[in-house]
Amino acid sequence: MDKQIITRKIKNFLIAERGMDMVGVCPASALDAEPEGYRPTDILFCCKSVIVFGRRLLNGAVQAQFRRLEDGMAFAESIYSTYGLELVPNWTMALSTFYLADYLENTFGAATQPMGCGPEQGTLPKNTPLPMFAGPNKDGLIMNIGHAAIAAGLAQPGWNNFPITKQYGPRVQFGCLLTDLELEYDEPDDGPRLCDPEKCHVCSDLCPMHALPDKASGESSTWSIGGKEYQVGKHKVNACTVAALGMRNEFAGIRKRGDLVDSEDPTDEEIADAMKRYEISNCNLDHYPKCYCNRCQIYCPVGNWQATFGDTGLSRQKV
Numbered sequence: 311m312d313k314q315i316i317t318r319k320i321k322n323f324l325i326a327e328r329g330m331d332m333v334g335v336c337p338a339s340a341l342d343a344e345p346e347g348y349r350p351t352d353i354l355f356c357c358k359s360v361i362v363f364g365r366r367l368l369n370g371a372v373q374a375q376f377r378r379l380e381d382g383m384a385f386a387e388s389i390y391s392t393y394g395l396e397l398v399p400n401w402t403m404a405l406s407t408f409y410l411a412d413y414l415e416n417t418f419g420a421a422t423q424p425m426g427c428g429p430e431q432g433t434l435p436k437n438t439p440l441p442m443f444a445g446p447n448k449d450g451l452i453m454n455i456g457h458a459a460i461a462a463g464l465a466q467p468g469w470n471n472f473p474i475t476k477q478y479g480p481r482v483q484f485g486c487l488l489t490d491l492e493l494e495y496d497e498p499d500d501g502p503r504l505c506d507p508e509k510c511h512v513c514s515d516l517c518p519m520h521a522l523p524d525k526a527s528g529e530s531s532t533w534s535i536g537g538k539e540y541q542v543g544k545h546k547v548n549a550c551t552v553a554a555l556g557m558r559n560e561f562a563g564i565r566k567r568g569d570l571v572d573s574e575d576p577t578d579e580e581i582a583d584a585m586k587r588y589e590i591s592n593c594n595l596d597h598y599p600k601c602y603c604n605r606c607q608i609y610c611p612v613g614n615w616q617a618t619f620g621d622t623g624l625s626r627q628k629v
């Protein structure tokens with residue numbers, strides 16, 4: 311079957327059957343600059359194409375986190391966790407990835423590799439000795455799905471280290487599947503930059519751990535995707551972990567664990583030590599609730615933030 315027709319069928323399947331808001335496809339080679347072991351062909355040797363699909367975070371889930379952060383309503387964290395960040399979105403993406411793999415294998419005889427995008431975050435993070443991902447950017451997954459979303463034209467790099475979409479800003483959950491099928495590829499979005507950190511400082515200003523520098527500091531990281539280079543803020547993962555995992559009472563909601571880390575810029579050893587004393591929750595699927603912050607995601611003005619959350623009064627934060 312013609313690759314254009316197959317690509318159209320795949321996109322239609324993901325949007326019509328699985329409720330995705332966006333689908334893009336890039337060649338495996340677009341991710342050749344990823345670290346060894348994290349490239350598509352390291353995982354599926356015959357990989358030719360990377361299919362990426364995204365679903366927006368529910369406005370209602372995001373507004374629950376506003377209530378938690380703006381009004382101190384600790385119980386709202388469970389709403390955000392369930393519907394915004396973890397339980398439902400993760401399973402929705404995992405099931406959609408599974409059904410896409412099943413569809414491609416059955417219909418086109420394709421080789422597939424469904425990628426983990428959430429619940430199975432038990433891989434070793436690359437930069438901390440934590441037993442699993444910590445932080446909002448999903449460090450620790452086998453493949454950087456955010457980079458794949460950028461290569462597939464669904465998003466642009468944000469200073470906050472998220473893939474940022476025109477429609478929803480960084481408030482999108484992405485899933486991904488590798489296949490040996492040759493498909494029709496989307497171009498990266500080379501239009502006007504959605505994120506201009508010279509003018510916008512919302513993520514760096516609101517970050518309670520100073521884990522995201524402002525542009526003027528000159529502290530940036532380079533992402534190489536699809537033969538292009540992008541500058542994003544130098545994200546201090548360990549500092550972010552303190553807020554994201556509620557390692558101090560000031561960040562924790564219902565489950566306060568004490569102040570496990572004093573430093574503003576903790577070392578890997580300090581984070582590992584804190585993890586040994588971190589009370590594991592039996593209330594969560596993965597036992598490490600990680601939804602105590604995400605200010606850099608939920609307050610990013612890109613994606614009609616003002617109309618969706620500001621003008622409606624859902625958030626009282628000025629961005």
Ligand code: SF4
Nearest residue numbers: 517550553603604606
């Ligand atoms: S999740 Fe919070 S602590 Fe981490 S980078 Fe974003 S704003 Fe900073």
Ligand code: SF4
Nearest residue numbers: 468470505510513610
């Ligand atoms: S908050 Fe502003 S600087 Fe940060 S990622 Fe969004 S647009 Fe870019």
